[in-house]
Amino acid sequence: MADDFIHDHQRSAETAGIATLPYARISDPLVSQGPERVWSIVDGAIDDVVAALTKAPTRNGGAHGIELRTDPWFTFRGRDQLEAFKAMNATLLEWQYSDGLPLIPATKAEVERMLAGTTRDRDEVIGVLEPGGGIATVEKIAVNAVMAGCEPRHLPILIAAVECLADHNMDLREKAISTGPAAPFIMVNGPARKLAGLNTGICMLGPGAPSHSNTVIGRALRLCMMNIGHTYPAISDMDTIGSPNKYSMCLAENEENSPWQPYHVLHGLPPGSSAVTVGFVYGLSDLTDYHSTDPETAIRKFATLTKHMGNTSTGFWLAGNRSDPRYGNREQEHHYVFLAPQHARVFAQSGWKQKDISAGLYREGRIPFGFLSSRLEHSAIRSAHPELAWLWDSPDTLVPVLESAECFDVIVAGSPGSNRSSFSWGQGGPVTKHVREEDLKL
Numbered sequence: 001m002a003d004d005f006i007h008d009h010q011r012s013a014e015t016a017g018i019a020t021l022p023y024a025r026i027s028d029p030l031v032s033q034g035p036e037r038v039w040s041i042v043d044g045a046i047d048d049v050v051a052a053l054t055k056a057p058t059r060n061g062g063a064h065g066i067e068l069r070t071d072p073w074f075t076f077r078g079r080d081q082l083e084a085f086k087a088m089n090a091t092l093l094e095w096q097y098s099d100g101l102p103l104i105p106a107t108k109a110e111v112e113r114m115l116a117g118t119t120r121d122r123d124e125v126i127g128v129l130e131p132g133g134g135i136a137t138v139e140k141i142a143v144n145a146v147m148a149g150c151e152p153r154h155l156p157i158l159i160a161a162v163e164c165l166a167d168h169n170m171d172l173r174e175k176a177i178s179t180g181p182a183a184p185f186i187m188v189n190g191p192a193r194k195l196a197g198l199n200t201g202i203c204m205l206g207p208g209a210p211s212h213s214n215t216v217i218g219r220a221l222r223l224c225m226m227n228i229g230h231t232y233p234a235i236s237d238m239d240t241i242g243s244p245n246k247y248s249m250c251l252a253e254n255e256e257n258s259p260w261q262p263y264h265v266l267h268g269l270p271p272g273s274s275a276v277t278v279g280f281v282y283g284l285s286d287l288t289d290y291h292s293t294d295p296e297t298a299i300r301k302f303a304t305l306t307k308h309m310g311n312t313s314t315g316f317w318l319a320g321n322r323s324d325p326r327y328g329n330r331e332q333e334h335h336y337v338f339l340a341p342q343h344a345r346v347f348a349q350s351g352w353k354q355k356d357i358s359a360g361l362y363r364e365g366r367i368p369f370g371f372l373s374s375r376l377e378h379s380a381i382r383s384a385h386p387e388l389a390w391l392w393d394s395p396d397t398l399v400p401v402l403e404s405a406e407c408f409d410v411i412v413a414g415s416p417g418s419n420r421s422s423f424s425w426g427q428g429g430p431v432t433k434h435v436r437e438e439d440l441k442l
Contacts (some may be wrong), residue, residue, distance in 0.1 A: 024045050096235075127162060129162070129228050130172045132231070138159065140228050141224055148219040149215075162224055164433050182426075185249040193274075200251075200254040200414075204251050222247060254341060263411055276432070284423070293346060358407075366399060
């Protein structure tokens with residue numbers, strides 16, 4: 001493996017209980033290299049490969065910069081509370097328990113106050129978070145909620161979001177350790193939105209006071225991924241460049257300004273209930289259209305964003321049976337349209353619903369097979385879809401960028417006074433969970 005991945009190997013081996021797992025070092029990654037350079041890299045690693053296979057294994061040493069601590073509480077001191085606060089933040093940053101921004105001290109009193117936001121027992125296990133296999137209890141979630149700046153009214157949403165991450169359909173390990181910038185977004189539906197003080201309109205993804213609740217809930221989920229799931233940057237999170245979305249991304253559907261049923265109702269949950277949906281997105285792109293007054297013109301404009309060839313999920317379904325029922329939706333790539341209410345009206349006035357917009361994006365979001373297949377392993381395409389063999393002789397045939405129309409999710413969000421929506425390329429499929437009604441009555 002290349003040098004940048006050695007700490008990732010060490011941490012993964014420790015997590016799997018095989019800290020002595022050997023490895024062979026290579027001088028450079030093999031991707032984006034010509035054949036001659038690949039042979040040179042491989043030749044240079046042969047001695048390490050032989051040594052790794054023949055010598056007695058030894059412990060690789062702990063993962064760089066990480067020391068897992070079992071102390072139930074920590075004490076930080078200074079000449080005054082401000083110095084103690086600074087000492088706490090400096091130490092937690094050194095231990096990599098911080099997202100890099102100042103943390104609120106999770107004192108016993110503050111954790112108890114946070115736990116008042118749920119009827120669940122503090123020791124209840126919500127799930128196991130990959131890649132570190134950390135056990136997410138209600139109390140651990142509450143600790144991270146305090147550090148992020150949450151209030152007790154935010155805790156039920158955060159617990160539901162952690163439930164989404166722990167669901168086997170999320171396939172969290174792949175997303176958490178990827179070299180890509182996929183980040184979780186939280187979407188909230190139902191009464192929980194207002195009870196938590198979430199912004200559904202102008203600047204809903206922040207920054208600033210109107211989106212304070214959105215910001216701290218999104219931040220708390222990232223801290224849970226780090227401090228419970230052990231998603232450590234440069235050790236288990238191997239994102240090449242990173243993304244500001246990884247700090248926080250929490251939104252609430254603007255149900256009051258939507259002409260349609262809310263997202264969670266469309267997906268089988270009862271009206272009036274509250275739900276949290278978590279999906280992973282690579283990035284956001286502005287989707288501006290001030291001129292379209294008919295849905296067909298608008299959908300052709302919107303669909304241009306679906307054909308971004310630099311995005312991992314574009315055409316990825318060609319390399320595998322992404323809709324295999326054994327895997328639920330975790331292998332189906334999804335894209336998301338965060339549709340401004342003004343844009344929603346353009347479609348609704350002509351009788352279109354969310355499913356019609358999804359179908360339109362699927363119909364218009366197509367790329368010539370020859371060009372799309374050039375970014376994938378041809379052997380994988382032939383193996384996964386032998387029924388598409390005829391396309392190799394018809395490279396100009398247009399094929400969809402995603403596997404089905406259901407892979408485009410439409411969510412009404414943002415200011416009702418503007419014609420600017422957002423489009424986001426996703427990784428895998430979303431997971432939705434109930435927010436417990438009894439917690440919302442506290």
